[in-house]
Amino acid sequence: VKLLERSPYPSFFQSWGWGEFKKEQGWTVQRFLIRNQMKEAVAGCQIFRKQPLPYFTFTWIPGGPFPVDAHSLTSELFQRLKNQLQVRSHLNYLRIYLMRPVEHGLVQILCKNMLRPLIFLNSGLSVLINLKSSDDEFFRNMTGKHRYYVRQAQKQNIQWKFEKPIHLIKDFSLLMAEMARIKKKPKLSLSAKTLERLVSLCPE
Numbered sequence: 001v002k003l004l005e006r007s008p009y010p011s012f013f014q015s016w017g018w019g020e021f022k023k024e025q026g027w028t029v030q031r032f033l034i035r036n037q038m039k040e041a042v043a044g045c046q047i048f049r050k051q052p053l054p055y056f057t058f059t060w061i062p063g064g065p066f067p068v069d070a071h072s073l074t075s076e077l078f079q080r081l082k083n084q085l086q087v088r089s090h091l092n093y094l095r096i097y098l099m100r101p102v103e104h105g106l107v108q109i110l111c112k113n114m115l116r117p118l119i120f121l122n123s124g125l126s127v128l129i130n131l132k133s134s135d136d137e138f139f140r141n142m143t144g145k146h147r148y149y150v151r152q153a154q155k156q157n158i159q160w161k162f163e164k165p166i167h168l169i170k171d172f173s174l175l176m177a178e179m180a181r182i183k184k185k186p187k188l189s190l191s192a193k194t195l196e197r198l199v200s201l202c203p204e
Helices: 002-006 016-024 075-085 104-113 135-140 144-154 166-183 192-201
Strands: 028-035 041-053 056-062 091-097
Touching: 002 041, 016 028, 016 041, 016 192, 028 075, 041 075, 075 091, 075 104, 166 192
Parallel strands: 056 091
Antiparallel strands: 028 041, 041 056
16 A cells, blocks of 8 residues: 555555455455565556456456556566466466556557557546646647537536535446446446445545
8 A cells, every 4th residue: 555655656446445346346356566676666566367267367457567656667577577477377368557648668668568459448548637727728628529518517517526425325326327328338337335335445
């Protein structure tokens, strides 16, 4: 936990609480410290594994590995991580989703150690939003289409609430169920009981 707090690119999906939550969803969770030659911890990694078929392991690393500083992710680190994750007598399929800004040096490291996936499980694009920027700056960085969507939403008198009482969790569960129904994707929906458990494991 302390290592994640030190990272310039912390991800909720690398948090202890999220790992405990995924355990209850049927995933095997492993946590690694990656050290340099001086035995200093330079990165951490929480991995999620499932074995859908005999001798086939699916390994998923969302938001990781996370470095202790911006220069800790090296080619050597990725190679060491891959060696640790090898499963003997198994076909091990590994996917990593870093969830951090793409930099030239990082692209070189990824191209050397990883392959571009043939099947995309998530969007290829992410958006970083500076919450300290003004509303005008925020709107200027939007496309015209999305500015229109925001203005339409503002007319609906949407109320934002940052609380964790049970009734809000139930409301959120109902909202997710409605969205899943509209999009015809039932797996997007989470029950109120599941959300309550997630909140209890991730109190902050």
